[in-house]
Amino acid sequence: MVIVTKTYTPRDFPPFAVTVDTVVLTMFQGRLHVLLVRRGIEPFKGMWAIPGGFKRPEESLLEAAHRELLEETGVDAENHLRQSGAYGDPDRDPRMNVVTLAYLAELRDVRGFAGGTDAAIAALVPISQMLGEGCEPLAFDHKQILGDAIERVRVDLALTGIATAFVGPTFTLAELRSVYEETWGFRIDGANFRRSILADGGWVIPTGRRAPSGPTGGKPAELFRAGRKWRHGAPIRPTRPSSMKKESR
Amino acid sequence: MVIVTKTYTPRDFPPFAVTVDTVVLTMFQGRLHVLLVRRGIEPFKGMWAIPGGFKRPEESLLEAAHRELLEETGVDAENHLRQSGAYGDPDRDPRMNVVTLAYLAELRDVRGFAGGTDAAIAALVPISQMLGEGCEPLAFDHKQILGDAIERVRVDLALTGIATAFVGPTFTLAELRSVYEETWGFRIDGANFRRSILADGGWVIPTGRRAPSGPTGGKPAELFRAGRKWRHGAPIRPTRPSSMKKESR
DNA sequence: GGAATAGTGTCTTTTAGACATTATCAA
DNA sequence: TTGATAATGTCTAAAAGACACTATTCC
Numbered sequence: 001m002v003i004v005t006k007t008y009t010p011r012d013f014p015p016f017a018v019t020v021d022t023v024v025l026t027m028f029q030g031r032l033h034v035l036l037v038r039r040g041i042e043p044f045k046g047m048w049a050i051p052g053g054f055k056r057p058e059e060s061l062l063e064a065a066h067r068e069l070l071e072e073t074g075v076d077a078e079n080h081l082r083q084s085g086a087y088g089d090p091d092r093d094p095r096m097n098v099v100t101l102a103y104l105a106e107l108r109d110v111r112g113f114a115g116g117t118d119a120a121i122a123a124l125v126p127i128s129q130m131l132g133e134g135c136e137p138l139a140f141d142h143k144q145i146l147g148d149a150i151e152r153v154r155v156d157l158a159l160t161g162i163a164t165a166f167v168g169p170t171f172t173l174a175e176l177r178s179v180y181e182e183t184w185g186f187r188i189d190g191a192n193f194r195r196s197i198l199a200d201g202g203w204v205i206p207t208g209r210r211a212p213s214g215p216t217g218g219k220p221a222e223l224f225r226a227g228r229k230w231r232h233g234a235p236i237r238p239t240r241p242s243s244m245k246k247e248s249r
Numbered sequence: 250m251v252i253v254t255k256t257y258t259p260r261d262f263p264p265f266a267v268t269v270d271t272v273v274l275t276m277f278q279g280r281l282h283v284l285l286v287r288r289g290i291e292p293f294k295g296m297w298a299i300p301g302g303f304k305r306p307e308e309s310l311l312e313a314a315h316r317e318l319l320e321e322t323g324v325d326a327e328n329h330l331r332q333s334g335a336y337g338d339p340d341r342d343p344r345m346n347v348v349t350l351a352y353l354a355e356l357r358d359v360r361g362f363a364g365g366t367d368a369a370i371a372a373l374v375p376i377s378q379m380l381g382e383g384c385e386p387l388a389f390d391h392k393q394i395l396g397d398a399i400e401r402v403r404v405d406l407a408l409t410g411i412a413t414a415f416v417g418p419t420f421t422l423a424e425l426r427s428v429y430e431e432t433w434g435f436r437i438d439g440a441n442f443r444r445s446i447l448a449d450g451g452w453v454i455p456t457g458r459r460a461p462s463g464p465t466g467g468k469p470a471e472l473f474r475a476g477r478k479w480r481h482g483a484p485i486r487p488t489r490p491s492s493m494k495k496e497s498r
Numbered sequence: 499g500g501a502a503t504a505g506t507g508t509c510t511t512t513t514a515g516a517c518a519t520t521a522t523c524a525a
Numbered sequence: 526t527t528g529a530t531a532a533t534g535t536c537t538a539a540a541a542g543a544c545a546c547t548a549t550t551c552c
């Protein structure tokens with residue numbers, strides 16, 4: 001039975017360290033990347049890790065995630081942070097009992113980042129390098145956390161307008177489509193994609209302007225911006241085309 | 250900078266209490282209910298609360314959720330617990346800084362529960378009573394936690410086979426349909442529901458047997474069991490029928 | 499002009515939604 | 526028999542998927 005007083009003493013409850021770790025995902029050179037830091041201290045010194053750190057008593061979990069990411073990497077993900085999971089196995093940190101809350105942020109620009117307090121280096125690393133065949137290890141249970149976050153993004157792409165977070169304030173439908181293609185791992189027909197997206201009125205809105213053609217020419221693409229609508233009426237489905245050309249990469 | 254030693258002392262990190270709270274949802278008398286406990290101690294003494302308690306250092310979050318639910322309510326939700334959110338605002342508990350991890354369990358049978366350690370009473374309460382118009386208050390931020398959990402269930406019904414968790418080991422399609430209807434709040438055409446469900450092969454499997462007719466007669470319904478398939482190919486969509494008869498309750 | 503990319507049109511197949519019809523029970 | 530519920534069949538409309546064709550750029 002817990003003694004009911006205004007203040008608790010440490011003997012009344014088992015204390016834990018609470019950390020927040022943020023998986024920052026971004027499109028870089030046409031590939032899905034994650035922002036990682038090289039650990040500068042033991043344990044797992046020198047290994048890649050998801051940026052994060054201890055929550056402070058006076059801040060909320062969200063505030064902690066925002067602050068830690070900014071401190072460690074210089075990246076400001078305010079208004080882009082979403083919860084993605086909690087991890088609290090007793091042995092997940094060899095030093096002590098740590099419960100961590102994973103956050104997720106999809107960002108367009110992850111520039112100007114630099115190693116902060118206790119992270120030696122921050123860098124964008126391709127997802128395929130961390131989760132594919134024969135991939136590199138990650139500190140702690142961060143491979144699990146990263147995997148769960150990716151799976152979350154895949155689902156959310158179909159159900160919400162989160163795809164627009166990966167692109168700029170204005171974007172072409174080809175850019176938006178490549179977000180889906182890269183994350184789901186297969187190609188989508190451009191014509192049908194356009195129809196699906198525009199049929200879901202209020203999600204992407206034409207600006208009337210056009211993007212300049214690329215170095216290889218082609219018709220200049222229309223520029224769109226994200227609308228206020230968030231939940232899709234009909235989901236953009238991750239349906240692998242029936243007789244579609246196989247992914248060629 | 251954190252001092253790197255094998256063991257940490259309490260001065261190295263801010264300690265928190267970590268609790269796990271479990272939202273148990275079940276169908277009872279045709280309505281969606283949540284399992285709540287009357288708080289026997291301050292703060293919020295006498296108010297409804299989501300069952301839960303302190304995590305122990307030697308157990309995982311999942312194990313803690315399982316144990317606390319069993320202790321407080323007598324309900325064993327092993328293999329049915331899923332994370333649904335984390336809550337850590339500094340003032341969410343008036344006594345101290347508590348980070349809580351919310352779990353979610355959809356169960357068929359929530360019987361044999363009784364008040365345990367520090368919960369005076371455990372009871373099934375209709376969701377409408379806790380979240381509807383002019384509803385009752387809940388302890389702490391448990392109204393938020395409950396609302397988030399319900400929203401999570403609504404989405405998961407469309408994407409996964411979680412609906413079968415609400416019904417017995419064998420069930421009729423009418424029973425399964427009522428889970429969707431009750432959770433989404435509108436009626437679904439029985440014929441079309443049957444087609445959608447059976448088209449998604451491997452999710453529900455016919456047993457060859459039939460359920461006895463109800464007291465009002467009618468053709469005995471086929472009995473199905475849950476298959477191994479979990480993710481739906483095409484989602485069972487929460488599409489409100491266009492010209493459908495309005496919900497009559 | 500030719501290659502490349504964006505956008506339109508259209509055809510086919512699939513699925514959702516509505517609802518009529520048939521089947522099988524209890525009273 | 527009647528009333529109720531389950532299951533099947535069928536029609537229509539909408540959406541997905543495939544792909545031909547046009548438009549506009551760079552080289």
